[in-house]
Amino acid sequence: MTVVEDIPARIESDTLGELKVEAGNLWGAQTQRSIENFPFSNCQMPLDVIYAQALIKKCCAKYHAQIGKLSEKKATAMQQAAEEIISGQHDKQFPLVVYQTGSGTQTNMNVNEVIANRANQILGLPFDKTGLTEEEKKAYVSPNDDVNMGQSSNDSFPTAMHIAAVRCLTTVTIPGLKVLRDALADKVKKFENIIKIGRTHSQDATPLTLGQEFSGYLQQVEYGIERIEASIPALNRLALGGTAVGTGLNTVMGYDVAIAKAIAEETKMDFVTAPNKFEALAAHDSLIHASAALNTVAASLHKIACDVRWLGSGPRCGLGELSLPANEPGSSIMPGKVNPTQCEALTMVCAQVIGNHAAITFAGSQGPALELNVYKPVMISNLLQSATLLGQASESFAVRCISGIEANEGRIKELLHGSLMLVTALNPHIGYKNAAKIAMTAHERGATLKDTAIELGFLTAEQFDEWVVAEDMIGPKQK
Template sequence: MATTMFKLSSTFINSSKNYRFVVGLINKCNFNTTNVTMRKERDTFGELDVPDDKLYGAQTVRSVMNFPIGGIEERMPYPVIVAFGILKKAAAKVNIEFGLDKKIADAIMQACDDVISGKLYREGHFPLVIWQTGSGTQSNMNTNEVISNRAIQILGGKLGSKDPVHPNDHVNKSQSSNDTYPTAMHIAVAMELRDRLMPGLVALRDTMDAKSKEFDKIIKIGRTHLMDAVPLTLGQEFSGYATQLAYSAERVCAVLPRLHYLALGGTAVGTGLNTRKGFAEKCAKEIGNLTGIPFETAPNKFEALACHDAMVEVSGALNTIAVSLMKIANDIRLLASGPRCGLAELMLPENEPGSSIMPGKVNPTQCEALTMVAAQVMGNHVACSVGGSNGHFELNVFKPMIVSNVLRSIRLIGDGCQAFNKNCAVGIKANTTQINKIMRESLMLVTALNPHIGYDKAAQIAKTAHKEGGTLKDTAIKLGILTAEQFDQWVKPEDMLGPK
């Protein structure tokens, strides 16, 4: 089906009579298009057919025809549409103070509730894909048309008539795509950080903290450069993971003040043309009331429209979290490697068969999934960085791509942390038998002798023991450097875990 879409000629796509086939490809609708009745709607370019069962209008249809890119999988993210519903509801309420008829405003707000609930998104009234104008104008107009027609329904009018509720004059009153879309970006990302990312991240942090306490008395050999090093406790090792995740949560919180600034009220280029004094501030406050997030009007609307540094900053925080998750997941799967020919210091929950050819094999699949999530988030950040750097003059025109990648990263990290925590982290156990065996065989315990016999003699003991396959103690005695009593007194792993 996707192949068919990409082979459509521009002549075919731009023919209004073939619109229903194109929108079918986008929405995966019923392809028996003879049963679809159509109505006529107009935009400034002319008249187009619109399905009678859809609330969008001519501008949405034209965008579907002009941008048949990627299909339903590339549809504008649901959180963005919800955010549009929130900001349009807030604007309608505030606009009552600035002359909008209360009956019309009430109908608009009721229509917005259907957008916010997801009902109209699920019913296919928002078919547009990310790959459209870089300002998100078509999605703003898609929202205006849907809310306008839903409000018209509520008031008993005729779909597509733009009467008594006009998509531009009423739903989009005191607004521009250039300030509404970046506002929707900030609302959507702030809500998803709170509702999708933080629960999973905090849960995993808490589990790692609990494991660090559970493993606090288990002494193991450390590794630097992938080589044996001095001892530490398994709890100390896990405390590092817990702290990484704690810092990850702090990084997210640190970017929120910039994310809470809203562009609404800047209109086309940031000057606020066609708004009234106080509109921006009142809208930000109302959006805060609707979301429970302390949004404010951006102090400089020119910055808010022309660039998306706050989004790149959020993406950067997500990228850093991905780096942390990659390290943690890799450490855990390496420490669990085995069961007989690897390190095997950890035992992971066995969730599913691991091989179609090797019976009994169980793989660290949760670690693998989390590392793939981390890799994808890192790639998303590259795209966000490129998009953020392309804010030319008064408007950035990579908005849909930026926000879709940020939202995907949030979703992947949040869900990835939840799955890893539930299906792996909480069930991690220490293999103390293997940990103690490796500890006894380590040559790096010789480091404890440095203060007593000096670096050179300690190195001589370690190298000789390694070459001859002996133990540190036997080698030290054989070389005449130490007595058995001295070795036992000075080489105690439990005394090597911190400063004296």
């Protein structure tokens, strides 16, 4: 393909005048202005949004040709150009940063201009329009009149936001979490008969099995998947058809339903037209809802990663109940040191996601533009980053940490039988107060619970052995 090589340097124009676009670029004047007006940040608009916008343009071109508002010749070229974008052939033609106009207008026009210029190239039309008659110029695909037909940035961009969000959640986030869920389920089964001491407040508590402990982590992840899945139906509602303020100006009856159906067919996802376009343009509560689900998952994963890191602390001077996989050397100065790097990476991801949710929540609460939320780019950028990070980091944590965890059963038994909290089993027999006296006295003297209980005269050796059995303390008794 010689698309880029064939593009000359040229003068493009918009309603504000003319400016130069360098050779090799398919974009036009409005994209060039955005490059020049927002010369900061290396945070580019996510390509997932670009691909979603191209999909919208493809569906709109097909629809408008079917109803006779756009020529088949133009529509076919536009659809081909859009398909090329979706397949990643023109990624470098979308250089704009997230921090631009709050409606995403510049990115919408970036896509419009690239599709228009590429469609004109497909049609064999020269970039240089000098000397062309008005009739000849009509043969050209216009970024505004043709590619943006029946749309406004105000409904096209939030539609792209929703498409990109649903795609990312369903193809990256949820699959990654399912890998982690399955890895945890394997450990629940493997560790089901390993009895260990429990801990609350970072202090010794009553026993449980290592499998029971991991089952709590498994349940957190399962609930997290459910929460994300529950947020998707609201994201399936598309704003397209609301145009500038939600009224549907410059569209025809049924257009919104038809376009949503076309997008659903293209993506094989359950997209529908939003029942209220005023809400769809002015508020993004559905994005906040999805981000809140991701925020909750981040809180869950942070807790799991910290627990695993703590249980694997050591190897000799920590808890040492778990052996974590040794993925790489842990220190540039301490030989033989290995660190829980997958736990640390995951906790940093969680910190980022929690921060992203704060930004999304604030952005979604703003209403100074009345009929339009003007924080759209930063909302979708943060959401996609959160969704991608959680999916990818969950899978990595599962594969490179959870799957390779081994239980140090000798250390687990040592800590279990050295714990004072086994005394809790004596409560029904000698009462809480007497049991507490045994535990506190044993701790003060550095003695065992059994010796202390006998010395204090609360029970016999035979009674202690009958009543204090760790295996009997990991669940409720039979009636």
